[in-house]
Amino acid sequence: MSNTYYRDGTRPFVSVSGLRKSYGAHRVLDGIDLAIPQGSVFSLLGPNGAGKTTTVQILSTLIKPDAGEVWVAGHELAREPDAVRAAIGVTGQFSAVDGFLTGEENLRLMADLLHLGRAEGRARVRELLERFDLAGAARRPAATYSGGMRRRLDLAMTMVGTPRLIFLDEPTTGLDPRSRRTMWEIVRELVRRDGVTIFLTTQYLEEADELADRIALLSQGRLVAEGTPQELKRMVPGGHIVVRFADADGYRRAAGHVGASSCDEEALTVQIPDAGGVRTLRGLLEWLDSHAVEVAELSVHSPDLDDVFLTLTSDTPAREGAAGPSSTQEASR
Numbered sequence: 188m189s190n191t192y193y194r195d196g197t198r199p200f201v202s203v204s205g206l207r208k209s210y211g212a213h214r215v216l217d218g219i220d221l222a223i224p225q226g227s228v229f230s231l232l233g234p235n236g237a238g239k240t241t242t243v244q245i246l247s248t249l250i251k252p253d254a255g256e257v258w259v260a261g262h263e264l265a266r267e268p269d270a271v272r273a274a275i276g277v278t279g280q281f282s283a284v285d286g287f288l289t290g291e292e293n294l295r296l297m298a299d300l301l302h303l304g305r306a307e308g309r310a311r312v313r314e315l316l317e318r319f320d321l322a323g324a325a326r327r328p329a330a331t332y333s334g335g336m337r338r339r340l341d342l343a344m345t346m347v348g349t350p351r352l353i354f355l356d357e358p359t360t361g362l363d364p365r366s367r368r369t370m371w372e373i374v375r376e377l378v379r380r381d382g383v384t385i386f387l388t389t390q391y392l393e394e395a396d397e398l399a400d401r402i403a404l405l406s407q408g409r410l411v412a413e414g415t416p417q418e419l420k421r422m423v424p425g426g427h428i429v430v431r432f433a434d435a436d437g438y439r440r441a442a443g444h445v446g447a448s449s450c451d452e453e454a455l456t457v458q459i460p461d462a463g464g465v466r467t468l469r470g471l472l473e474w475l476d477s478h479a480v481e482v483a484e485l486s487v488h489s490p491d492l493d494d495v496f497l498t499l500t501s502d503t504p505a506r507e508g509a510a511g512p513s514s515t516q517e518a519s520r
């Protein structure tokens with residue numbers, strides 16, 4: 188039960204030890220341990236079928252585990268499910284928003300369901316409309332809202348009950364880049380200002396990288412890695428350098444001499460493994476310079492969460508070709 192307590196004797200806000208769940212002979216969760224501090228963003232990642240939804244369903248009291256100990260906000264889930272339920276909010280792809288009601292009416296309905304007094308309810312609804320940038324659209328039916336507005340309203344409805352832990356399931360799926368960034372800012376603000384703890388499941392590794400303080404990688408019912416985004420990126424081999432040559436002659440002269448791991452004659456590019464640091468880059472530039480080879484474009488790619496995901500989740504086929512750059516330095520010669 189290593190995760191039940193911190194070294195100083197306090198318990199993490201969410202603490203999970205030895206969590207197991209099977210459906211028939213299929214072992215979906217095979218001994219999961221998690222420790223999530225209050226006021227942080229935790230992201231659970233994994234390929235389809237890894238057991239993410241099952242984990243969230245157990246932590247949010249919707250289904251019971253076969254074994255394991257779970258504590259949320261100071262309450263043991265098996266003994267005090269009502270207290271756990273009172274501390275959490277869930278928002279997801281299956282939104283609670285009623286399209287026939289206006290944004291304001293949706294929020295008021297939630298305030299009534301939670302038995303907030305009339306004055307308190309009104310004040311809370313007003314505050315949330317402002318805060319989630321919905322005041323201008325408050326009197327419009329939610330059916331007329333954009334995808335981003337609908338997500339914001341959904342999250343605002345979750346916040347009516349001032350939850351201390353929010354399960355955010357794919358909060359930005361289908362949103363355009365600007366709406367995604369707005370949503371990310373709102374999530375950060377919930378953590379910063381309200382001290383809310385966020386349990387995020389997402390299929391966008393970039394989103395986990397942006398938001399999460401810690402990430403756990405689930406594969407076939409087991410945690411295969413856990414750490415900060417930076418720590419996870421350090422777990423996989425280094426990045427690579429991509430060089431695009433200015434002409435076919437330069438490409439041919441260089442391709443066999445610069446330690447390339449793959450070459451594309453048509454695109455005049457080579458890819459060179461890079462263990463990090465500047466040694467490989469310096470050696471490459473010196474070779475190109477001394478052989479007077481013209482380069483059209485050169486970029487340095489660090490490993491990103493995609494690389495980590497694909498390396499550590501064995502049930503996912505390896506991706507072909509280069510990783511998307513998480514940090515790219517471009518140079519022309």
Ligand SMILES: Nc1ncnc2c1ncn2[C@@H]1O[C@H](COP(=O)(O)OP(=O)(O)OP(=O)(O)O)[C@@H](O)[C@H]1O
Nearest residue numbers: 210211213215233234235236237238239240241242
């Ligand atoms: N009620 C159920 N009965 C039987 N099997 C189930 C049930 N719920 C989930 N499973 C199985 O458990 C495994 C894990 O499912 P789960 O939904 O937790 O995965 P996930 O990581 O959330 O996947 P996805 O990313 O596709 O949503 C899957 O193989 C799924 O088929």
